[in-house]
Amino acid sequence: MAITTSDGIDIVASSPQRRVQFDISGMTCGACAARIERKLNKTPDLAASVNFVTRVATVTAPDAVEDAVICDIVAKAGYTAVVREQGAAASRDQDQVEAQMMFRRLVVSLLLFLPLADLSVVLAAVPSLRFPGWQVVVIGLAGPVVTWCAWPFHRVALRNLRTRSATMESLVSLGVICATVWSIVTIVSGQAESAPTQPGVWAAITASDSIYLEIAAGVTVFVLAGKYFEARARSRAGSALRSLAALTSKDATVILADGSEMPLPSDELSTGQKFVVRPGERIATDGEVVEGRASVDVSIMTGESKPHVVAPGSAVIGGTLSLDGRVVVRAAAVGAGTQLGAMLQLVDAAQSRKAQAQRLADRIASIFVPVVIGLAGTTLALWLIIAGTGEIDQAIGAALSVLIIACPCALGLATPMALMVASGRGAQLGIFVKGPTALERSRSIDTVMFDKTGTLTEGRPEVVDIAAVSGCNRDEVAALAAAVEAASEHPVGAAIVAAAPVGDRRVTDFVAHVGYGVSGKVGDRHVQVGRASWICTHGIPTDLQHLVLAAQQSGHSIVFVSVDDVICGAITIADEIKASAAPAVAELSRSRIRTVLISGDNVHAARRVADAVGIDEVIAEVSPQQKAVAVQQQRSQGRSVAMVGDGVNDAPALAAADLGVAIGRGADAALDAADIIAVRQDLRSVPAALTLAVATHRTIRVNLWWAFCYNIAALPLAAVGLLNPLIAGGAMAASSLFVVANSMRLRSSSDTWDELVATARV
Structure with a gap:
């Protein structure tokens, strides 16, 4: 069905929707953004949000509506719109x-x-x-x-x-x-x-x-x-976003089918292509090393100062720097699918969306200018009526002062400027906020719940012991468990695979039972590897009880292995606690925020980690669904809860919390469910994100207070002739500069975590 807008533009209604971003030129204040947004939203089937600071219009439109139609609507409003290309915002200033x-x-x-x-x-x-x-x-x-x-x-x-x-x-x-x-x-x-x-x-x-x-x-x-x-x-x-984009390698040396090499722009790479990375070059895109060995500086992406040594089979991140050695990498993701591309999109989206306070300011700005013009005309008329034509100079001066001093520029900048600076500052520290709504929720958090494995711990577990029941071979238990775990992406599975003897790793009918374990068929045998509550339904065999007791005393985790529904062995897993965990918990405690450890692991392993990092409350041996229920219970008690996790089993709890925080690269499900992503493994990013949110909202409140009070106080003074037009012009410029300078204070905090938190808390 075709719909004709008031501008004579035909739009075909269609149910499938797409989201497109446009760079807008010609905007000069918040009223401009409000006008374009109003024009687009008046068009049937279009939903738009326009950000003055980033000069971006985000439009949700039916698939049948061409980009040129949207650009034409913007042009009829008096502005120019072009479709934003991937990475264009970051490279163009x-x-x-x-x-x-x-x-x-x-x-x-x-x-x-x-x-x-x-x-x-x-x-x-x-x-x-x-x-x-x-x-x-x-x-x-x-x-x-x-x-x-x-x-x-x-x-x-x-x-x-x-x-x-x-x-x-x-x-x-x-x-x-x-x-x-x-x-x-x-x-x-x-x-x-x-x-x-x-x-x-x-x-x-x-x-x-x-x-x-x-x-x-x-x-x-x-x-x-x-x-x-x-x-x-x-x-x-906006320099943070541009500096991230600058990490992208412009060219890649691709290996052709005949073995020869050819330079190719990195944005033309495709998944599966092999390319060469030499010492001193940035890795063009995410991939897997297939040849060679090198040390890679990953600090810009993960915050880890120690270089990573990569070899065949190692995963590498686009944008990181090869320090030595020559490696050949097979591209696993390109463009927006890379970690760097996802980071750029997060910052871009966060700066393009609008907070509730900004939407209110935009509505005010859109009607403020016509009101001021009318007020200036009224001021001139009243002066001439009351004082007579002999005071025409004073009348004109008062009217000019009203026109000049009431510009709503400070009002339009108050919120978006603070949000832009805050999101840019967060990006510099590896904290990526999905939008202003997440910032708004962050400031009220009073409880933080941490997952254990991969969040409070390093997520690089190691096998410390393997035991088999009488009649089973220890090496065979390890090999069967490794065959099934080879198909899993869980860190525990990787540890089991690394500790097992090399053998046939082919598995069929593989199933990941989230929160419990994995299962599959190795040859004609059905193998299960997982938690005791899932496998040991009839109790733990006597031959394995000594292993369980030792694991409880040391705080290690333990998984059991069954073959054809018969328990045949157990594997003890150890995982080091992150060095940043205790400082992060201590900082949250200083901010009077409760901390809770919630884990699917046994209570002894969970208690050991909690005691080591300073967490008092522990919820252990829970399934992913039970994690979400525990979060909901905390919320039902009137608490505002942030959930911090990294795995697939954390996704339900991340979604159930008031604020979800995903740590590190994490699983896709966790990243999708989270509101904030901290790509660095440093847990101090959690209190830093919360304090940055509080500081941002405080800045926005000060900006809005200033913008409103300035206009309320200045307009009457200008109307009665107490402000010279030149002073009015200076005051108007000064009000905008105050808002900008106050917002830029968020950017001037120190680069160290401790000083960042202290600065944000002041």
Whole structure:
């Protein structure tokens, strides 16, 4: 079914949906973003969110709606939209380009404003100093400022006029034009009144006369300065995303079928292709080493300072750096499917989505500008009615002040600027937040529940003992268990495989019983490897009880092996506790946050880990579903719960918690269920993420408080004539700079975990 919008655009309704991002150019304030969003959302079957800071429109549309149709809708609103390419946002710094453009115009306007301010005031104050052609000189100094330097504002105002809308630039442009036109009329007609006897810039600022050329130029200078520093700050805030994208190798040396090598752009790699990585080169994409040996610096991705030695069979991460040796890698994932690609998408999505406070600010900004224009007109009319035409200069000055000081730029920047800086700072520390909603939930967390294996422990278990019951061979037990575990991706399975003798690892009918163990057929025998509660349904054999007792005393884990439903052996597993676990728990305790260890392992192993890291409460021997139930029970008691895990069996609990935190690379199910992903194995990222969220919300509250109070206080002062237009322009620019500077404080925290947490907590 075809639907025709109010703009005459035909859209075909279709149930399948897709999500597309567009880079938007031409936006200058939060009102612009609100207008584009409103235009897109008024179109049937389209759902859009537009972020002013990142200049990104995220649109959910039916498959039948072409990208060109969406771009046309944006164009009819007066802006330009192009489909965002993968990685384009990270490699292109539009804010830096804008800052450079603003800086050039700022320098020219400032150099002309200084003599203009002095000259215009002196000539008005001391008429005897006027020389033939002084009008041409004054207008000549002001002309380039109010035209070329202020052109970015005039251009946007003209576009807004065509689309019957108004933004901050409409207020600035209208103010500059009115001041210029009135000044020229005053000069040409010879009606300029006397001005202050004290010449100079300060006199121009505090008490200008009816010649408002220095006002028009001064407002342009102040607004350009604010825009310049704002664009530069946005560029710095986005540097984290660009630095991540810079890790991507631009080229890869691909091995062809005949064995020869050929350079190929890394974005043209396909899964299964082999490529060469030489010393000093970055690995082009995620893959598996098939030849060679090298040390790889993975610190930028995992935070581990010690290089990893990779050899045939080792997995490698795209973007990491090969320090020595030559290796051949088979590509396992490309583009967005790589870990680096996923990280880029997380930061990009987090910066593009909107918090609840931002949506409120955008709605206010969208109606604020027309209200201010109406208020300026009302101010002018009331002045003329009350004071009469003899006070026309004061009336115009008051109206100009209202126009200039009420620009809602600070309001539009208050929330997105803080979110952008916070998400960028988190990315630098390996903390990736899926959106502002996760940040909003993070600030209220009072309980953190930790999984044990792979979260509090290293996740690299080792087999410390293998025992077999009477009549079974120990090596055969290990070989059968390894054959089944070879098909599993669980760390315990990898440890069993590594400890078993090399043999036939072919398995059929393999099933992973999440939270319990694995099973499969090795030859004609049915083999199960897993927890005692799953395998030892009739009790633990006497031959294995000594192994169980030793494991309980040492705090190790134990898995049992059954063949054709008969228990034949057990394997003891040890896993080292992460060095960062105890400091992370201690920091959470200092923040008065409860910590709980929840694990499917036996209670003795769980208690040993909990005692070592400082956790008092332990929930052990629970299934994945029971983990989720335990989380729900904590929430039913009025607690706000964060769940920290890394495996498939943690996914239900991550989804059930108020906030899910996935540690390390994790399993896909855990990453999908989590709200925050900490790619580094350092558990101090958990308190760091929570404190960063608290600091971000505190920053947003301060920004919004300032933006609202500034306008509420400034508008009445401007309307009654207590603010000179030039002071109004400076105050407007200063309010935006305050919001930007306050947000950038989130970026200036130290790079060390301890100092980061301390800085965020202050």
